[in-house]
Amino acid sequence: MSRSERETPGSPENGAAGTAAGPVAGFRTGGPVTLRTIAERAGVHPSTVSRALKRSAGGDETARRIRELAAELGYRPDAAAASLRTRRSGAVGVLVHRLTDVVQAILFEAIEHTVLELGYQAIVANTYDDPDQQRRRVELMLTRRVDGLILADAHLDRSYVDWVAELDIPFVLVNRHAGDYPSVTLDDYLGGRLAGSHLADLGHARVGVLRGLPHSSASSERMAGCLDALRERGVDVPEDAVEATTLDASTGREGMRRLLERRPDTTAVFAVNDFDALGAVIALREAGREPGVDVAVVGFNDVPVAEAAQLTTVRSPHATMGAAATRMLMDVIEGRHVESMRLSPELIVRATSCPPPTPSPNPPQPSAQPHDHRGSAVL
Amino acid sequence: MSRSERETPGSPENGAAGTAAGPVAGFRTGGPVTLRTIAERAGVHPSTVSRALKRSAGGDETARRIRELAAELGYRPDAAAASLRTRRSGAVGVLVHRLTDVVQAILFEAIEHTVLELGYQAIVANTYDDPDQQRRRVELMLTRRVDGLILADAHLDRSYVDWVAELDIPFVLVNRHAGDYPSVTLDDYLGGRLAGSHLADLGHARVGVLRGLPHSSASSERMAGCLDALRERGVDVPEDAVEATTLDASTGREGMRRLLERRPDTTAVFAVNDFDALGAVIALREAGREPGVDVAVVGFNDVPVAEAAQLTTVRSPHATMGAAATRMLMDVIEGRHVESMRLSPELIVRATSCPPPTPSPNPPQPSAQPHDHRGSAVL
DNA sequence: ATGAAAGCGCTAACAA
DNA sequence: TTGTTAGCGCTTTCAT
Numbered sequence: 042m043s044r045s046e047r048e049t050p051g052s053p054e055n056g057a058a059g060t061a062a063g064p065v066a067g068f069r070t071g072g073p074v075t076l077r078t079i080a081e082r083a084g085v086h087p088s089t090v091s092r093a094l095k096r097s098a099g100g101d102e103t104a105r106r107i108r109e110l111a112a113e114l115g116y117r118p119d120a121a122a123a124s125l126r127t128r129r130s131g132a133v134g135v136l137v138h139r140l141t142d143v144v145q146a147i148l149f150e151a152i153e154h155t156v157l158e159l160g161y162q163a164i165v166a167n168t169y170d171d172p173d174q175q176r177r178r179v180e181l182m183l184t185r186r187v188d189g190l191i192l193a194d195a196h197l198d199r200s201y202v203d204w205v206a207e208l209d210i211p212f213v214l215v216n217r218h219a220g221d222y223p224s225v226t227l228d229d230y231l232g233g234r235l236a237g238s239h240l241a242d243l244g245h246a247r248v249g250v251l252r253g254l255p256h257s258s259a260s261s262e263r264m265a266g267c268l269d270a271l272r273e274r275g276v277d278v279p280e281d282a283v284e285a286t287t288l289d290a291s292t293g294r295e296g297m298r299r300l301l302e303r304r305p306d307t308t309a310v311f312a313v314n315d316f317d318a319l320g321a322v323i324a325l326r327e328a329g330r331e332p333g334v335d336v337a338v339v340g341f342n343d344v345p346v347a348e349a350a351q352l353t354t355v356r357s358p359h360a361t362m363g364a365a366a367t368r369m370l371m372d373v374i375e376g377r378h379v380e381s382m383r384l385s386p387e388l389i390v391r392a393t394s395c396p397p398p399t400p401s402p403n404p405p406q407p408s409a410q411p412h413d414h415r416g417s418a419v420l
Numbered sequence: 421m422s423r424s425e426r427e428t429p430g431s432p433e434n435g436a437a438g439t440a441a442g443p444v445a446g447f448r449t450g451g452p453v454t455l456r457t458i459a460e461r462a463g464v465h466p467s468t469v470s471r472a473l474k475r476s477a478g479g480d481e482t483a484r485r486i487r488e489l490a491a492e493l494g495y496r497p498d499a500a501a502a503s504l505r506t507r508r509s510g511a512v513g514v515l516v517h518r519l520t521d522v523v524q525a526i527l528f529e530a531i532e533h534t535v536l537e538l539g540y541q542a543i544v545a546n547t548y549d550d551p552d553q554q555r556r557r558v559e560l561m562l563t564r565r566v567d568g569l570i571l572a573d574a575h576l577d578r579s580y581v582d583w584v585a586e587l588d589i590p591f592v593l594v595n596r597h598a599g600d601y602p603s604v605t606l607d608d609y610l611g612g613r614l615a616g617s618h619l620a621d622l623g624h625a626r627v628g629v630l631r632g633l634p635h636s637s638a639s640s641e642r643m644a645g646c647l648d649a650l651r652e653r654g655v656d657v658p659e660d661a662v663e664a665t666t667l668d669a670s671t672g673r674e675g676m677r678r679l680l681e682r683r684p685d686t687t688a689v690f691a692v693n694d695f696d697a698l699g700a701v702i703a704l705r706e707a708g709r710e711p712g713v714d715v716a717v718v719g720f721n722d723v724p725v726a727e728a729a730q731l732t733t734v735r736s737p738h739a740t741m742g743a744a745a746t747r748m749l750m751d752v753i754e755g756r757h758v759e760s761m762r763l764s765p766e767l768i769v770r771a772t773s774c775p776p777p778t779p780s781p782n783p784p785q786p787s788a789q790p791h792d793h794r795g796s797a798v799l
Numbered sequence: 800a801t802g803a804a805a806g807c808g809c810t811a812a813c814a815a
Numbered sequence: 816t817t818g819t820t821a822g823c824g825c826t827t828t829c830a831t
Contacts, residue, residue, distance in 0.1 A: 075808055086818050091810060101816080120563045121503040122808035125823045130500065141526055141724075146519040150546055162560060164543050167529055181541060184499045290728035316725070323728050345520075346695070349669035349702050454824055465802050470826060480800080501824035504807045 074116045082114070083107050094118070124186060133370060134182035135165040136175065138194040142288060143344050144314075144359055148193055148216060151363025159371060161188070168194050170256065175201050183210065189370045195219040196256040211373040215366035216359075217258045218381070223373060225366040225382045229259045232355040232386030233266020233313075236339045239353070239388055240267075240309045241274035243337060243396045249282045249300045251293055251312035251321060260288075263313040263341055263355075282307065286317045293320020294327075301328050308336055308397035315340035315347045315354055322350070322393065338393040351392035358384055453495045461493070462486050473497070503565060512749060513561035514544040515554065517573040521667055522723050523693075523738055527572055527595060530742025538750060540567070547573050549635065554580050562589065568749045574598040575635040590752040594745035595738075596637045597760070602752060604745040604761045608638045611734040611765030612645020612692075615718045618732070618767055619646075619688045620653035622716060622775045628661040628679045630672055630691035630700060639667075642692040642720055642734075661686065665696045672699020673706075680707050687715055687776035694719035694726045694733055701729070701772065717772040730771035737763055 072078075076094075080087040083106060093104040094111060110116075124130040133156055137145040153163040164187065166178040175194065182190060190212035195202050202219045205212055214224035240248055248271060253260030268278055282304055284296030293312060297320060300307060312318035318340030322332045332338045333351070340347060343356035365382055372379045451457075455473075459466040462485060472483040473490060489495075503509040512535055516524040532542040543566065545557040554573065561569060569591035574581050581598045584591055593603035619627055627650060632639030647657055661683055663675030672691060676699060679686060691697035697719030701711045711717045712730070719726060722735035744761055751758045 073808095076810095077808080087808085088810075088819080089817055092817085095810095103816090117559065117562050119504070119565060119808050121500040121509065121565055122823090123810075124500040125498070125504055125825085126808080126810045128823075139525075140519050140528060141522055143520055143522065143525075146522075146525055149519060153546060162543075162564070164541075167532060180496065183496050185541070186498060186500055290725045294728050319725065320728055323730075346669045346698065349673050349699055351702075455826095456824080466824085467803080467826075468801055470824095471801085474826095482800085498824050501807090502826075504809085505824080505826045507807075 074111075074114045075119070076116075079107060079110050079114060079116060083110055128186075129188055130186040131160065132162045132164050132185060132187045133367075134179070134185070134187040134190045135163050136168050136178060136182075136190065136192050136194050137165060138170040139167045140165065143316075144216070144342055144357075145193055147344075147359040148363045151360040152191060152215075152367050155364045155367035159367070170194055170196070170254070172196075172201060176204065179205060179208070183208065189213075189374050191215055191366055191370055193217065195222075195224075195258070197258055197261065198256060211370060213366050213370045213373060213379070215362055219258065223369055223379045223381050225362050225369060225384070227259065227357045227362065227386055228383045229262035229386070230266040230269075232341060232357065233263040233268075233311075234270040235266075235355055235386060235388040236263075236311045236341070237267035237270030238274070239339060239390070239394065240311065240337060241271055241276055243309070243394065245309035245337060245397050246276050247282075247304065247306050247308050247397075248276060248278050249284070249297075249304065249307045249310045250278060251286045251296045251300075251310065251314075251317040252283050253286055253288055253313040253317065255285065260313045264311075267311045286312070286314070286320070288314040288316055290316045290320040290323065293317030294324040295320070297321035297324035298328070301325075301330075309339070310336065311339045311341075313341050315342045315344045315352060318352055318354065318393075319346070319350060322352070333393040333395050335395075335398050337395045337397075340393075343389055347389075348391070353391045353394040354389050356387040356389050453490075453493045454498070455495075458486060458489050458493060458495060462489055507565075508567055509565040510539065511541045511543050511564060511566045512746075513558070513564070513566040513569045514542050515547050515557060515561075515569065515571045515573050516544060517549045518546045519544065522695075523595070523667075523721055523736075524572055526723075526738040527742045530739040531570060531594075531746050534743045534746035538746070549573055549575070549633070551575075551580060555583065558584060558587070562587065568592075568753050570594055570745055570749055572596065574601075574603075574637070576637055576640065577635060590749060592745050592749045592752060592758070594741055598637065602748055602758045602760050604741050604748060604763070606638065606736045606741065606765055607762045608641035608765070609645040609648075611720060611736065612642040612647075612690075613649040614645075614734055614765060614767040615642070615690045615720070616646035616649030617653070618718060618769070618773065619690065619716060620650055620655055622688070622773065624688035624716060624776050625655055626661075626683065626685050626687050626776075627655060627657050628663070628676075628683065628686045628689045629657060630665045630675045630679075630689065630693075630696040631662050632665055632667055632692040632696065634664065639692045643690075646690050658683075665691070665693070665699070667693040668695045669699040669702065672696030673703040674699070676700035676703035677707070680704075680709075688718070689715065690718045690720075692720050694721045694723045694731060697731055697733065697772075698725070698729060701731070712772040712774050714774075714777050716774045716776075719772075722768055726768075727770075732770045732773040733768050735766040735768050 076087040076090045080090045090107050093107040135149055135152055140146050149165050156163045168174040168178050190210055192214050193216045195214045195217045197219055199220045202222055214222055218224040218226045250264055252264045284300050286292040286296045310321050312321055318338050321338050325332045325336050330336050340352050340354040343354045347354045369379050455466040455469045459469045469486050472486040514528055514531055519525050528544050535542045547554040547557050569589055571593050572595045574593045574596045576598055578599045581601055593601055597603040597605045629643055631643045663679050665671040665675045689700050691700055697717050700717050704711045704715050709715050719731050719733040722733045726733045748758050
């Protein structure tokens, strides 16, 4: 049922013709195929081969023969050797707090896609928002001689980004900003305001907040925007109506649970992250309160599952952000001037939006009628 | 508001003492710090420095001085140069279908954690289950001279894995198996059987299946196991009660919707993936059927959100799988014999489990009583 | 334990 | 266009 690669077929000495299209694994005469191997076969100098392979389309006679030969022999350029010589690795490092956060994964997919188009490769590392790991992983990236860094895990506390800045390697921030370093972020404050205004428009006066990570500019500004917008409309959110969460459903659920215990008269919740919001939806259902009927829930990001769950949320264009950050990094690498970017959020109203159930200031009873789920949250 | 790294402080010529702990950015005399830089300062030969730095704890007098100096100067070994010389990159390549699938992200986090402990670095690539991209990304890995490959995106169609096997690079499969290559997978067939038996135990006779990706051994065997277990209990699942999905909530929701249209008398659904199952939960609610009351839903994987959503599911130990695959790859790299592993699934019964609502073969009416969500699905 | 010397595979002057 | 030469930074024999 299993087998080691050591038993891989293809003896190393046969120079037989290819079985099908593509390079033939067993063609090489001894070691791996290098420029020299090809040069010898073609009767030219290695540097000629190097040049011929560079311009992948050049029309010269010998160049064509060389490229043919390279393909036949299954030549693969040695990135380490090239990097050593050119002082450019063709790799960019991406630091995220963790890829199991789908927002970070989306960001990385976009970055990877964009760097690939530009002929680079992306190397990603999870830092779990831990300062030690952040430093360790950046060091590792430097050891790999990446040409630049994209940090998606910046902390408001500037010590991390300031340290990176002293390393003298091109870098940009994405998703979270810190200090005055070049960054591509959402206008999170505005996004928070959209959520807050939306809830105020609906008439909510008792709003809770699941506030996410205090060290993240995204979390913090989203909350600040929401609180400000509510305050301007005469709605104050007391401190004990705010719960910290870690951007996943289980802490969102727990936070909502605690919030309901302390303030059972809550009629609306804003979560700085969709998964926290989903957790809130779950906790509300467990408490017999129907989201979108008894209690309004607004999330943030518009991750894929949010649409399916009919969650009202603030959309953040993560793929655009990743692509823009990549291009910005290229500008920094090439010494061009860059300006930080702030993308615009968009409010997406779905089924978890609703007005407060009763105009009375008393704690509302859990609604006793059967719900038509078509008009409320479904996840 | 923004600034280029070119303006980074620290003039290149000052040899001043450190501001605080750690390497001093501005210490180097001109270019980057290499072994030679340190050697000159220490008055020894570069090879001596290389040796001293290798044994990070060696007690020699000069060795200690050298290590001190290296730290002071902020020396970072050049991985490319070392790799070129030693023919080992210290990197392993990981190919996943996509990191926005949280299962793949969990797998990668575990792999990254394990390789880091072993002194390696992990480089991940999304292939989107596309044969072209798979080949392209593997080629890129070879160019980077990774020491081995972990493929989480194998297809049942062996052409991809067979091609990789001919490349003569150590590799193992994880999560999905194909051919007889070394792999670490769940016993997906057994997992499917657990789900099927569970539904049969509950008395379900009209079961639908959200079957996932046909090219994935995991998806296929989960469905096969479920169908077999049901059949042995006298329950047949007709072909038109099976819907293909792509492992996310939106296709799960659509699949469930179509299934309900064709077979409104369905009393239970098995989804080969939790997100498909969540999509089914959503579609059921939209159709006015309460999951865990009117219709039973069983997912697969036990991703974090499944617990919060109170979803019955089959647990797959992805972190264990990633770690085991990494260790297996190391064995292959070092030429040791390896045996494929199959881990054991575990049924996790939660609130979306329920018996069929009525014993009558007629399509049941949407339940008209208010639900106590405490006993049913909450997400 | 240290020094000397060679070379991994590639590219970029420079010369022809 | 092609060949020559040199060297990126490191490790590893071999000799001392």
